[in-house]
Amino acid sequence: MLWRVRTTLPDRPGALAMLAATCGEAGVNILGLQIFPGVESVTDELVLSTPDDWTAADLADLVGRSGGLSVSAGPCTEAALSDQPTRYVQAARTILAQPASFPEVVARLFDAESDPVAERDRSLDVMEMTVGDVQVQVRRSAPFTATEHARAAAIADLVSDVLERTRESAMTPSMGRRVGGGATPEYVVEGDSVSALIDGQAVGLAVVRPAAEEPAVRPVTLRVDPAWQRRGIGTRLLVDAARLANALGATEILLTTRSDNQAVLPMVMAAGLRGRIRMAADTLTVRVPVRDLKPLRL
Secondary structure, eight states: EEEEEEEESSSSSHHHHHHHHHHHTTEEEEEEEEEESSSSSEEEEEEOOOOOOOOOHHHHHHHHHHTTTEEEEEEEEEGGGOHHHHHHHHHHHHHHGGGGGGHHHHHHTTTTTTGGGGGGGGSSSEEHHHHHHHHEEEEEESSHHHHHHHHHHHHHHHHHHHHEEEHHHHGGGTTSOOTTTOOEEEEEEEEEEEEEEEEEEEEEEEOOOOOOSSSSSSEEEEEEEEEGGGHHHHHHHHHHHHHHHHHHTTTTEEEETTTTTTTTHHHHHHHTTTEEEETTTEEHHHHHHOTTTTOOOO
């Protein structure tokens, strides 16, 4: 049976050799090893092969006898033996192809959870990344190392740079000319909605829905006619909907969409709004604080 085990060892000569010797005496084979250096201690992540009847408690006892502290162990597959640099490159490629997958891919990369339900478990360690102005958090029981924080920040920076270039290149052709070859959108506020009109016809709509579970959080639905997408209309509607929600007394808005919706992350970034993105199963949610925005005139 394969296990992924993480432990902290004192940073002194022979500490890892003692662990290897103890594993050998117990008939446990070390198949993989990744080292995360620290100042006074070192975090080691091992992939171990044990007899089928071994448990996580058995492994904790084994590693503890070798001087290991903060031991965490969980079953894994042969995928844990994949080359780590290759995994990071593949993760970056996946995220760049589908930016909204960032929380899910990063969580998988670090053996963590991106599910919002995990927020209620205070025993989990949290790692936060920022893509543009969008915050992403992942959680797991084993503490994240400084090396992992640095790797996560590097991936987030890469995605931010690529998305920013993509946004700029998409906007450049429309600079200096009117949308739709002569038609300029008019944005009209009516009640709890903002419409984008072209020659009197609605091509986009954002609706601030009534609060549900949280009184100060207003869900927002937003759509733009496919023929008028990638022209900045969705971004403008999002900003106006956020300001409208503020005027209606909300402190946050909540966007919910499919996890494969590639437009959400770039749109929030283009709007200059700070958001927190979460992915659970096939659903992507983005929470955007609106308390500091100028309220939209009703």
